[in-house]
Amino acid sequence: MIRAVKGTRDILPPAISVWNHVEEVARHTFRAYNYQEIRTPIFEETALFARGVGEETDIVTKEMYTFKDRDEASLTLRPENTASVIRAYIEHRLDQIPGLQKLFYIGPMFRRERPQKGRYRQFSQIGAEVIGSDSPAVDAEVIEMVCTLLDACGVNGYKLMINSVGTPLSRPRFVAAIHKQLDPVRDWLSADSQRRLETNPLRILDSKAPEDQPHIEALPSIHDYLDEDSRDHFARVRQYLEDRGIAYSVNPRMVRGLDYYTRTTFEIVHEGALGAQNSVLGGGRYDGLAESLGSRVPAPGIGFSIGEDRLVMTVEQANPGRFGHSLDLFIAPMDEDSFRHASLIARQLRQAGLVVELNPAGKLKRAMELASKLGARFALLVGENEIAQGKYSLKNMATGDQTPVAKDDLKKHICQKP
């Protein structure tokens, strides 16, 4: 038997209805904040991600699905979408369009990791980018929007964390400080952190190893090493969040795994359905990304991405069974003539916007059983008597009440709230 490949999965009804709901809420929220959708290809030249995400990142060094095209070009299934959006921004000279570019996307990403709860090799992200401004006002609006989106999904109890990671100019000074303090004690660090000291010292900050904790706590804060502009930027972001009544905590240990982040970074975690992968959403500012991808004009930006799989898990837990498919009317014709007659009724009611299932002619008992199993709100019995009288037997499946209704009154009866 051929099965879905490791780390991928089928999303079947009724689970799909939660996905649709989340996506509808997202689109609605994006529209309110004046974002427009962008769709970029699902694969790109490998160099885009290598340069955009960072040559030394885990994503690039060990998680990408990279393959050779027939002409030997190296292509990669996108592991994230920010680099692609910036590529499109540069390629189509979107800087020439008046105002900021506020773009959102929903779609699959691919990373070859070991699957576990909340982590898949093909997963979906809902994300957005605002390109063309380095104002902290934009940061605050973006963060407000993601909170609005989670609220609209009915997610409660999430925690917003923010931080500033400085700039490519200020960060090396902090990294130097980490080395100065940790190099002498490196033998006492966890094996992972000893490795990180070489590859990405910032990562040591959020190490979970118990033996690292005393050394981490002794480290200075990254905020002590921020340049003047970054410090001012961060203060204003905080001010704007407070103006909006958005609860947050500053987490100076929060470092993100992609090289392009500058200044503001943020993350939302939710305890509950998500196991160890409790991060629902992450994002940050990337003021130098466009130029590192070859833009001749500066294009500062900020963006985020929501792990849709994780958001769906959280929404499902908060509202179990709430987004099921609904069937307004099940039509049960009793014989061939009734079926042909009923098909016209079905067509009319479907055009009127109702969800209608037209059963083939057959035994009424079986039809009623099926109507019940399908969760139909109403059943419509169509037989010789009904056709002769011009009134059809409409049965409310919840109450069992059954009344004769003329064709033109059917919609009115079915649309009545029980």
Add this chain to the structure above:
RNA sequence: GUGCCCAUAGCUCAGUCGGUAGAGCGCCGGAUUGUGAUUCCGGAUGUCACGGGUUCAAGUCCCGUUGGGCACCCCA
């Protein structure tokens, strides 16, 4: 990439000391005429994940593979 746990019917799971496969739910059919969700009766569930080994005999013990779960690394 590393570690631990797991794999029996569509689903959730029993399966004793190694002796030839079971339950509940669901599914299908029936209980005379045109009425479901609630009754009663009946039926089919299956390469016991796959491959090898030990044994007279393997769902059961051993090895490998694949898949899944959880955690680490890392991230959404």
